[in-house]
Amino acid sequence: MSILTFTLVLILGAYLAGLVGSLTGLGGGVVIIPLLTLVFHVDIRYAIGAALLASIANSSGAASAYIKEGITNIRLGMFLEIATTLGAVGGALIAVYTPTNTIAILFGAVLLFSAAMTLRKKNQNALNKGSRLAEILKLNGSYPTKEGKVEYKLANVTGGFSIMGLAGIMSGLLGIGSGALKVLAMDTTMKIPFKVSTTTSNFMIGVTAAASAVVYLQRGYMDPGIAFPVVLGVLGGAFTGAKLLTRIDASTLRIIFCIAITFIAIEMIYNGIQHKF
Amino acid sequence: MNVQKNKIALSERDVEKSVGQLLRFGVVTSSIIVLIGGILYLFSIGSQPRPDYDIFKGEQASLVTFKGIFMGIFTMNPMAIIQFGALLLIMTPIMRIIFSLTAFAIEKDRLYVIITLIVLSIILVSTFGGLNI
Numbered sequence: 001m002s003i004l005t006f007t008l009v010l011i012l013g014a015y016l017a018g019l020v021g022s023l024t025g026l027g028g029g030v031v032i033i034p035l036l037t038l039v040f041h042v043d044i045r046y047a048i049g050a051a052l053l054a055s056i057a058n059s060s061g062a063a064s065a066y067i068k069e070g071i072t073n074i075r076l077g078m079f080l081e082i083a084t085t086l087g088a089v090g091g092a093l094i095a096v097y098t099p100t101n102t103i104a105i106l107f108g109a110v111l112l113f114s115a116a117m118t119l120r121k122k123n124q125n126a127l128n129k130g131s132r133l134a135e136i137l138k139l140n141g142s143y144p145t146k147e148g149k150v151e152y153k154l155a156n157v158t159g160g161f162s163i164m165g166l167a168g169i170m171s172g173l174l175g176i177g178s179g180a181l182k183v184l185a186m187d188t189t190m191k192i193p194f195k196v197s198t199t200t201s202n203f204m205i206g207v208t209a210a211a212s213a214v215v216y217l218q219r220g221y222m223d224p225g226i227a228f229p230v231v232l233g234v235l236g237g238a239f240t241g242a243k244l245l246t247r248i249d250a251s252t253l254r255i256i257f258c259i260a261i262t263f264i265a266i267e268m269i270y271n272g273i274q275h276k277f
Numbered sequence: 278m279n280v281q282k283n284k285i286a287l288s289e290r291d292v293e294k295s296v297g298q299l300l301r302f303g304v305v306t307s308s309i310i311v312l313i314g315g316i317l318y319l320f321s322i323g324s325q326p327r328p329d330y331d332i333f334k335g336e337q338a339s340l341v342t343f344k345g346i347f348m349g350i351f352t353m354n355p356m357a358i359i360q361f362g363a364l365l366l367i368m369t370p371i372m373r374i375i376f377s378l379t380a381f382a383i384e385k386d387r388l389y390v391i392i393t394l395i396v397l398s399i400i401l402v403s404t405f406g407g408l409n410i
Contacts, residue, residue, distance in 0.1 A: 060373075078396060079392055085399040085403075
């Protein structure tokens with residue numbers, strides 16, 4: 001395969017990854033890693049470097065569109081980024097001592113979990129009575145809907161913060177956005193309506209990934225020949241996804257993606273056990 | 278009272294909009310640079326066979342340090358231009374934090390100035406702390 005063919009096929013693949021990542025709120029990285037390793041037989045370390053860039057591009061691209069609509073809770077994102085950035089730095093440090101096959105198995109497990117999280121029942125309700133800590137930290141907010149402005153309050157801030165730390169570690173270790181863990185923290189633990197939790201998660205992914213990205217750049221994980229098609233493709237997909245999400249009900253698409261992601265996850269775990277990475 | 282409340286809400290909304298614009302600006306600028314580097318890269322070695330990405334070798338020294346990347350831009354090295362675009366992309370969320378810090382300071386929101394400073398220092402320590410730059 002020539003460099004030109006490789007680049008063009010990868011741009012197309014990355015475009016789809018960005019689209020899926022944006023529609024599901026999981027980030028482009030989760031799709032980029034299996035695409036590069038399983039389809040293009042690229043070493044998982046190069047894939048992690050590219051996935052980090054994809055996560056940042058995906059997050060920043062989609063977040064700029066969501067912020068415009070006023071759904072993202074910026075204060076909440078900033079507060080929880082303390083946990084995710086600390087975790088990400090720790091994860092990037094552990095990564096050096098972790099064998100690539102272990103990383104692949106762990107990645108598969110996170111992917112399975114992400115697929116399950118996408119299929120679960122979403123929290124549609126806004127909480128009327130929140131915790132005291134949420135009040136003190138000014139985390140409660142409101143967001144616009146077709147029926148008007150909806151006010152919401154937060155529960156269990158400490159629990160959400162802890163899960164965010166774990167999401168950060170996974171992000172630093174695997175080079176992904178850990179969108180599913182972030183949504184779990186906000187949606188299930190802190191009881192935030194899912195529209196706010198998915199967009200705020202997407203907004204946070206960029207900062208979390210940036211916390212470990214320079215470490216990976218200096219370790220030589222980022223190859224320009226892979227980064228160039230991945231970044232451009234994912235960006236295109238993320239913009240399309242952000243536009244689509246405000247217009248269509250993506251629930252059917254989510255189910256299809258989840259089934260596909262489950263198969264990919266099993267293959268990653270299987271190949272990891274077979275020491276193919 | 279009501280008027281004042283609206284004023285505060287408006288200014289917060291403005292800050293959010295500016296953060297969105299900053300993110301878009303960073304992403305657009307870095308992707309244009311990556312695109313330029315990418316086109317130059319394809320014109321120079323696009324017909325060659327794909328590099329051996331199956332085996333991890335790491336990148337050459339000139340593509341992993343700030344100094345190496347900047348030197349490469351001046352010699353119009355396509356790989357260095359792509360890498361510079363990638364670096365700008367990484368800087369975009371960091372710039373967003375600095376921007377938010379200023380915005381919270383203008384709003385006199387002390388609590389969030391501190392929270393933002395914590396996030397910023399974690400990232401800066403990770404980026405510059407004890408690494409070969």
